[in-house]
Amino acid sequence: MGTTGLPWARRIAAVATLGDSHRRRLFEYVLRAGQPVGRDEAASAMDLPRSTASFHLDRLVREGLLSVQFRKPAHKTGPGSGRPAKLYSPELQEVTVSIPERQYDLAGHLMAEAISRSTAQGVPVEAVLGEVAADRGRLSGRPGDFPGALRELGYEPYPDESEGYRLRNCPFHRLSQEHEDVVCAMNGAFLGGVASASGLSPGAVVPDPGDGHCCARVTPAGNNTER
Template sequence: MSTPRSAAPTALTALSNLDDPLRRRLFEYVAESEEPVSREEVAAALDIGRTLAAYHLDKLADAGLVEVDYQRPAGRGGPGAGRPAKVYTRTTTEMTVSVPPRDYELLARLLVSAVEQDTDGTVRAAVNEAARDAGRRAVVDSGGDLLEALRCCGYLPGADDEGRVHLRNCPFHLVAQDHLDVVCGLNLRLIEGVIAGSDHPDAHAELHPRPDRCCVVIEYDAESHPRSSASPAPIDDETHPD
């Protein structure tokens, strides 16, 4: 959610946790994971010790930046299965801090409302073209990489082996809740702009709304699987804070 002015110091404290490079890497790994991840999985992915991973994950959870649940490994249940393991997922809560305070969400809602009141389609057409242009600019900034350009636009993309890129979040979720038709259309045009200038120009974006996901899915040639250059690299810092 957008943070009200009185809550800004709390949000600022929470977000300050991401100043630590290792903690930020852990946060990004959890946020981009399709399923809840355990301490062991995070430790293995980032090439750090389990104790160090647990320490930073719990700090992120305390700050409200990730959510905690408990699960038993698949296929294990009943007496003797042991205690459920702690797992972590990205939070659905949004934190926004502006210094001095600003309300960009209000501006977005006003602009989207103006599009909805457009009677001849002129405003909507102009906004859609602006969204495509923004997507093309994001591709330039990312060096042409499709997944990196999507990340630059605020999406959490994941490519499967069946020729699809799923977007695990909507960067405009708060506005989309009340203006779904306009925001989904803007998402589609923005992503079309990204595709047009990317290293996968033959990919195709289409609307496929699902809960807790972006309304757009990208279809591409499975033989030219998009691979991001931003995969996690090993971290050598094993120093455990007190």
């Protein structure tokens, strides 16, 4: 998987962790290995002391970039064959981050899924893109905490004068500049799905054209208690 599924702050931390050259090289080595990697193997391949490799591999585990499993070496059997070896595998296949937060991978997933459904059903893509976006949005809701779900997705909600919410950030900003009608419709459907899963009517999300903020806003009907 990529970092899109991680909270934004954790993605920042993951990128910062790879600022160290030893950790970056070790992560790339484990990623390319194609199978779980032991500390001795990684240390030898990177020409590092075993203790140094172990320290940095474990740091990559703590930051969610690698996972650990313990496995008894296949060539050692019977009594005294030794403790299971600690092996490292990629938890993420890539690490990306943007400031402010963007969700271009999500947009790509929604559009690819819409094209697949369109081809299978023999209907125009635009007819199914909204359905796909709403379905995905419903997976991202937080029951009873719509503003919290919006913050987690990077929309940066803030109360406005109508007691609803404006959204400072557009996670699909660059795409919306070039394909406004398609992307804003997709975004509205996605937010409607998030609203529905958070216990609100999708109608709480309405268009909000203009510069410097998201193309949608939340009406007072979506004004849950701030968390």
